[in-house]
Amino acid sequence: MKVSRKLLSVTPEDNYLLVKTDGAQFQVYLLDENIIRIRGTFKDQFDTEESYALVKTAWDDQLDDLFKDERQKVAPLAIKAEDKGKEYLIAGPKYDLHINKEPFEFKITNKNGTVLHEDLAKRSFMQDDHGRSYHYTKMGDHNFFYGFGEKSGELNKFKRRMRMHNTDSLGWNATKSDPLYKMIPFYINLDASLNTATGMFYNNSYDSVFDMDSEHSNYWKRFSYFECDGGDIDLFFIGANG
Secondary structure, eight states: OEEOOSEEEEEEOSSSEEEEESSOEEEEEEOSSSEEEEEEESSSSOOOOOOSSOSEESSOOTTTTTTTTTOEEOOOOOOOEEEOSSEEEEEOSSEEEEEETTTTEEEEEETTOOEEEEBOTTSSEEEOTTSOEEEEEEOOSSEEEEEEESOOSOSOOTTOEEEEOOOOOTTOOTTTOOSOSOEEEEEEEEETTTTEEEEEEEOOOSOEEEEESOSOOTTSOSEEEEEESSSOEEEEEEOOOO
16 A cells, blocks of 8 residues: 655656655646646656546647647646745645645645645545555535536435446436446535535546545545546646636
8 A cells, every 4th residue: 555644855847846755746737827737646657648638738748639629738837836844835826735744735725725625634645555546635514516427316426436437327227326328537516615616627537436425434534535446646626717
């Protein structure tokens, strides 16, 4: 089991920050004023970029020629990490990314200091002995989750555990069947107590699972998690316009 518990270094690269921990390493981009990319791997080197899903990028991708008519190539925003003692602060135009040193975690706030995303410290990023990777997120008390592609049941997926796998499921049960035809590893997180809504997209096409507070543990505060059978934990935090 590999777990990111402690920050080791934050290094500026050409268009991103390279963040290394005692578990995974990460590339952090400010794609634009609303989108923060956090790409994590437990390998020694990152794999070559190769995505069928992204239509807006700020890096070279092996499929750029294939998607030359659909994909928008942009210059990322300038990015700088400021050492604040217990954390590094990456200040964006609308959102700030905090990197806690120990225990390691990412936290995203707006300019008013409202927390919009926070990892589950001491368990934020993990990889098991079978190569499955996990990203754990703290949950508020009144969260609602919408998206995930074609899913049965109520619109709000709070307390659901959903498998991301495309399958031919003719005759499926409208209340409980899972998975269905189309999976999209994206959701909107509405926190009614704070009146905030943000998007989370995981750029990963492997079979995966979203658990939105279905799993319970007395050792941890309420959490959700994303689990994938392979590939990167390639997370895009999407803020709101306006």
